[in-house]
Amino acid sequence: MIARLGPPLAMALLAGPIVAGIAGTLLPAFGFLPALGHSTLSVDPFYTLLAEPGLARSLVSGLGAGLASTMLALGAVMLFVAGWIDEPVFQRLRRGLSPLLAVPHAAAAFGFAFLVAPSGFLARLVSPELTGWLAPPDVLIVNDPMGLALIAGLAVKETPFLFLMTLAALPQTPAGPSRLLAAALGYGRVAGFLHTVWPSLYRQIRLPVFAVIAFSTSVVDVAVILGPTTPPPLAVRLVQWMNDPDLAMRFKASAGALLQLGVSAFAIFAWIGLERLAGAVARALCGSGFRLRRDAALRLIGVATMAAFAATVFAGLFVLALWSVAGLWQFPDSLPDRFTLAGWSDVLPRLADPLLRSIGVGAAATAAALALAVPALMREDETGAPMGRRARLLIYLPLLVPQIAFLFGLQTAILAAGLTPSAPLLVAVHLVFVLPYVFLSLSDPWRAFDRRYEAVAFGLGRSRTRMLLTVKLPMLAPALATAAAVGFAVSIGLYLPTLLIGAGRLPTVTTEAVALAAGGNRRVIGVWALMQATLPAAGFVIAAMLSRLVYRGGPGRT
Amino acid sequence: MLKIAAALIAVLAASTAAFAADPDPANWPAVLEDARGETVYFNAWAAPRTSMPTAWVGDEVEQRFGVKLVHVKLEDTATAVNSVLAEKTAGRTEDGKIDLIWINGENFSAMKRQGLLLAPGWAEKLPNYAYADVEGKPTLRSDFTIPVDGQESPWGMAKLVFFHDSARTKPEEMPKSIAELVAWANAHPGRFAYPQPPDFMGSTFLKQVLAESVADRAVLAKDASSVDASAVLAPVFATLDALNPNLWRAGKAFPKNYPALKQLLADNEADIIFAFNPAEASSAIAAGELPDTVRSFVFPGGTLANSHFVAVPFNASSKAGAFVVADFLLSPEAQARKQDPKIWGDPTVLAMAKLSAEDRARFDALDLGVATLAPDALGPAIGEPHPSWMTTLEAEWTRRYGVAN
Numbered sequence: 001m002i003a004r005l006g007p008p009l010a011m012a013l014l015a016g017p018i019v020a021g022i023a024g025t026l027l028p029a030f031g032f033l034p035a036l037g038h039s040t041l042s043v044d045p046f047y048t049l050l051a052e053p054g055l056a057r058s059l060v061s062g063l064g065a066g067l068a069s070t071m072l073a074l075g076a077v078m079l080f081v082a083g084w085i086d087e088p089v090f091q092r093l094r095r096g097l098s099p100l101l102a103v104p105h106a107a108a109a110f111g112f113a114f115l116v117a118p119s120g121f122l123a124r125l126v127s128p129e130l131t132g133w134l135a136p137p138d139v140l141i142v143n144d145p146m147g148l149a150l151i152a153g154l155a156v157k158e159t160p161f162l163f164l165m166t167l168a169a170l171p172q173t174p175a176g177p178s179r180l181l182a183a184a185l186g187y188g189r190v191a192g193f194l195h196t197v198w199p200s201l202y203r204q205i206r207l208p209v210f211a212v213i214a215f216s217t218s219v220v221d222v223a224v225i226l227g228p229t230t231p232p233p234l235a236v237r238l239v240q241w242m243n244d245p246d247l248a249m250r251f252k253a254s255a256g257a258l259l260q261l262g263v264s265a266f267a268i269f270a271w272i273g274l275e276r277l278a279g280a281v282a283r284a285l286c287g288s289g290f291r292l293r294r295d296a297a298l299r300l301i302g303v304a305t306m307a308a309f310a311a312t313v314f315a316g317l318f319v320l321a322l323w324s325v326a327g328l329w330q331f332p333d334s335l336p337d338r339f340t341l342a343g344w345s346d347v348l349p350r351l352a353d354p355l356l357r358s359i360g361v362g363a364a365a366t367a368a369a370l371a372l373a374v375p376a377l378m379r380e381d382e383t384g385a386p387m388g389r390r391a392r393l394l395i396y397l398p399l400l401v402p403q404i405a406f407l408f409g410l411q412t413a414i415l416a417a418g419l420t421p422s423a424p425l426l427v428a429v430h431l432v433f434v435l436p437y438v439f440l441s442l443s444d445p446w447r448a449f450d451r452r453y454e455a456v457a458f459g460l461g462r463s464r465t466r467m468l469l470t471v472k473l474p475m476l477a478p479a480l481a482t483a484a485a486v487g488f489a490v491s492i493g494l495y496l497p498t499l500l501i502g503a504g505r506l507p508t509v510t511t512e513a514v515a516l517a518a519g520g521n522r523r524v525i526g527v528w529a530l531m532q533a534t535l536p537a538a539g540f541v542i543a544a545m546l547s548r549l550v551y552r553g554g555p556g557r558t
Numbered sequence: 559m560l561k562i563a564a565a566l567i568a569v570l571a572a573s574t575a576a577f578a579a580d581p582d583p584a585n586w587p588a589v590l591e592d593a594r595g596e597t598v599y600f601n602a603w604a605a606p607r608t609s610m611p612t613a614w615v616g617d618e619v620e621q622r623f624g625v626k627l628v629h630v631k632l633e634d635t636a637t638a639v640n641s642v643l644a645e646k647t648a649g650r651t652e653d654g655k656i657d658l659i660w661i662n663g664e665n666f667s668a669m670k671r672q673g674l675l676l677a678p679g680w681a682e683k684l685p686n687y688a689y690a691d692v693e694g695k696p697t698l699r700s701d702f703t704i705p706v707d708g709q710e711s712p713w714g715m716a717k718l719v720f721f722h723d724s725a726r727t728k729p730e731e732m733p734k735s736i737a738e739l740v741a742w743a744n745a746h747p748g749r750f751a752y753p754q755p756p757d758f759m760g761s762t763f764l765k766q767v768l769a770e771s772v773a774d775r776a777v778l779a780k781d782a783s784s785v786d787a788s789a790v791l792a793p794v795f796a797t798l799d800a801l802n803p804n805l806w807r808a809g810k811a812f813p814k815n816y817p818a819l820k821q822l823l824a825d826n827e828a829d830i831i832f833a834f835n836p837a838e839a840s841s842a843i844a845a846g847e848l849p850d851t852v853r854s855f856v857f858p859g860g861t862l863a864n865s866h867f868v869a870v871p872f873n874a875s876s877k878a879g880a881f882v883v884a885d886f887l888l889s890p891e892a893q894a895r896k897q898d899p900k901i902w903g904d905p906t907v908l909a910m911a912k913l914s915a916e917d918r919a920r921f922d923a924l925d926l927g928v929a930t931l932a933p934d935a936l937g938p939a940i941g942e943p944h945p946s947w948m949t950t951l952e953a954e955w956t957r958r959y960g961v962a963n
Binding site: 033034053054057058118119134135136138139140143144145224228229230231240242250326327328329330331337338340342349350411412418420421505507512514515516521522523 | 599604613628630631632633640644647648650653655748754756806807808810811812814817821824825826827845846847848849956957959960961962
């Protein structure tokens with residue numbers, strides 16, 4: 001019964017807010033907003049939008065950054081997995097990269113900026129000894145018009161996500177036998193993997209790749225920190241227009257939100273075109289017997305890129321930590337003149353309320369997501385059919401639709417329904433984003449579960465419920481704990497949904513971090529970004545301890 | 559018949575009850591009684607040093623008047639304006655989410671125009687308004703040329719002040735006008751920057767250029783759409799065109815806001831920066847953000863000045879509580895505390911001559927800090943232009959420099 005309700009309920013919870021939100025964006029985009037005295041439909045907002053100077057540049061920089069960063073991240077993952085899958089370094093980097101998934105985007109972006117800017121930590125380390133710089137060079141590294149810093153920052157942050165998605169899909173591919181066969185036919189490791197395993201592997205991670213494209217073409221917080229500013233990418237300008245005191249700008253912003261939806265959709269279509277192209281090239285290479293036997297250099301590039309990406313995030317966090325305790329720290333000093341806890345003592349008294357809310361909302365949304373995902377998966381067990389393509393697409397919907405395209409509308413819709421911002425409402429909106437991640441990280445281990453254990457339990461006369469409670473769920477405890485930690489991390493990192501739905505009355509660690517970061521003080525940014533990064537990490541540690549507690553030894557989840 | 563009459567009476571009673579619910583600050587004891595037990599949601603931009611004074615204000619109003627103050631930190635004041643608008647859109651005419659907003663200029667003008675503010679008059683009836691320096695500070699009644707009409711209560715003053723590091727640059731070499739600044743930048747390319755408009759510090763710089771470029775400042779009190787704006791703005795952009803290639807990063811990127819600009823001075827990426835609070839440099843030195851060799855200077859011909867206020871939305875849930883907080887913010891005690899550079903350093907809106915000797919002593923006791931100019935050394939004040947000029951300037955600026963790369 002519960003299992004039967006699971007899938008439709010989950011779908012209504014995922015699609016409902018998006019549909020309501022897009023409607024709330026669509027109406028003002030066509031000039032309909034009665035409170036401002038506009039109650040007739042028109043296309044004027046689109047004319048004002050198109051007359052906006054530099055619009056084409058904003059479109060191109062968002063689109064380019066999204067596609068280029070996805071390509072970089074996927075390329076790094078592909079080369080690394082292809083070249084190193086059986087080596088010890090693979091497991092070591094796997095352990096090193098997993099925690100990076102939990103580092104919120106804004107924190108990672110600040111760390112990156114503090115590292116590579118002309119006045120950043122790297123320049124300070126080598127100045128003036130190696131460079132002779134007493135003042136930072138007047139060169140444009142962060143916020144460059146080409147968006148190179150933005151591309152790099154996004155690639156670094158998306159790589160762990162794509163890597164973990166790839167790892168989850170690997171067991172479902174014939175990786176072992178295929179690679180042996182390719183090796184026997186004289187193919188190099190990289191070429192052998194790419195010809196035999198990659199096509200089926202890529203099919204499994206295609207939707208996550210699309211989610212990355214949708215996210216990085218419409219990202220706001222990272223683009224504000226690292227992206228071009230003259231002009232900024234479209235999504236950043238949308239938030240500026242939405243926040244403009246001239247309230248008539250809302251029409252243009254709504255029209256722009258629809259345009260953003262189109263840009264992200266276009267990026268995905270462009271990517272599908274690239275997929276075709278890459279497929280054709282690969283087939284041609286395969287047919288021509290291109291074996292790439294000497295691929296040591298290529299493999300080295302793969303492992304070096306992955307290691308550099310991981311090192312960048314960790315070094316960024318280290319620099320954030322340094323700034324959080326820095327007194328006066330002038331260029332080109334490698335370390336601050338003195339250290340002070342003033343930043344921390346200023347923040348700590350104000351931390352309790354947002355901290356507790358972050359934890360409470362994250363835990364509630366994660367619990368609700370698990371309570372929906374488990375019955376949906378049980379339903380699959382009963383019917384014996386894995387979810388269809390459409391259902392899979394629906395699960396990914398909140399990740400594929402740019403947040404900005406439906407959140408503004410959702411805010412208006414919630415107000416029109418007479419609801420006040422409250423913790424339960426915030427949990428409900430977080431659930432929209434948490435559920436897909438929880439479902440995705442749980443479904444693979446769930447489906448890989450050896451169902452002969454179930455048969456044995458039934459054979460011993462256990463009921464379905466007893467079997468679930470005493471056999472299946474305990475054996476899947478590590479997977480459940482990991483899914484919960486992923487969900488919690490997602491909830492902690494949510495910025496735009498929390499800001500808009502909480503209407504400023506329900507601050508979390510993340511909204512406080514970005515609001516105070518707007519103040520631009522590096523010490524304050526350091527403290528809050530570290531706090532923001534610590535919470536999800538704590539979630540993963542607790543998950544690891546819990547799963548060990550529930551389930552000791554025995555066969556693993558796969 | 560009787561039923562209709564009963565219904566009518568009920569409706570009447572309900573509507574008078576609604577009127578009675580709007581407290582009248584002229585009857586202050588009633589306001590205080592009404593306010594007890596209320597929670598006031600104060601939406602204020604999270605400026606670097608505002609959280610400390612508001613935390614203290616929160617403790618005090620809770621202890622003295624039983625009003626709980628919650629500081630909702632904003633990235634941008636416009637968020638709060640939009641929030642009230644969204645409530646009006648949804649038909650929520652009472653029990654609004656915001657009770658008090660820190661506001662001035664363009665945002666005030668927008669809220670006033672859209673009818674999002676509490677009816678006029680309340681602010682001048684607050685008991686502590688009697689000490690406000692309405693004679694000496696005309697900006698208390700005319701906010702960016704928009705009549706205040708008692709719809710917002712004054713909190714503090716702002717004055718444009720420039721800073722340099724005397725360890726690197728000599729005070730006598732600092733420019734004394736925008737024209738001299740352009741010449742200085744030409745001689746020192748890459749060492750001056752201003753935040754990217756529409757950040758309000760960036761727009762403030764544009765308005766300073768505007769004020770020094772027009773032949774007759776009277777035109778700036780008019781709505782920009784009622785005059786030949788492009789003719790007025792032509793000399794402004796001639797100046798900015800000359801400045802742009804000599805800016806930090808050759809004008810291809812701009813610092814995001816004032817704190818980012820301040821970081822440029824600390825990092826030795828810029829030699830001249832500016833702020834809207836005369837005490838800002840001293841506060842930054844005390845906080846270890848700038849070296850103690852930083853000093854202030856102003857233009858002898860005057861720099862931009864304005865006031866900032868707190869306003870109550872038309873649908874606030876705790877209007878009496880909001881009045882109590884607004885009045886407490888105006889009290890000599892809170893104003894003196896706010897002017898202490900160790901706390902915030904924001905100049906007072908009160909007239910020293912109107913205060914009791916005891917209250918005046920609170921201000922006399924303040925140590926303004928090594929980098930702060932004395933009140934009489936701040937130079938002439940140039941009033942803010944009509945908000946429409948800022949909008950026009952920002953739009954044209956964006957077209958020329960904001961999308962140029």
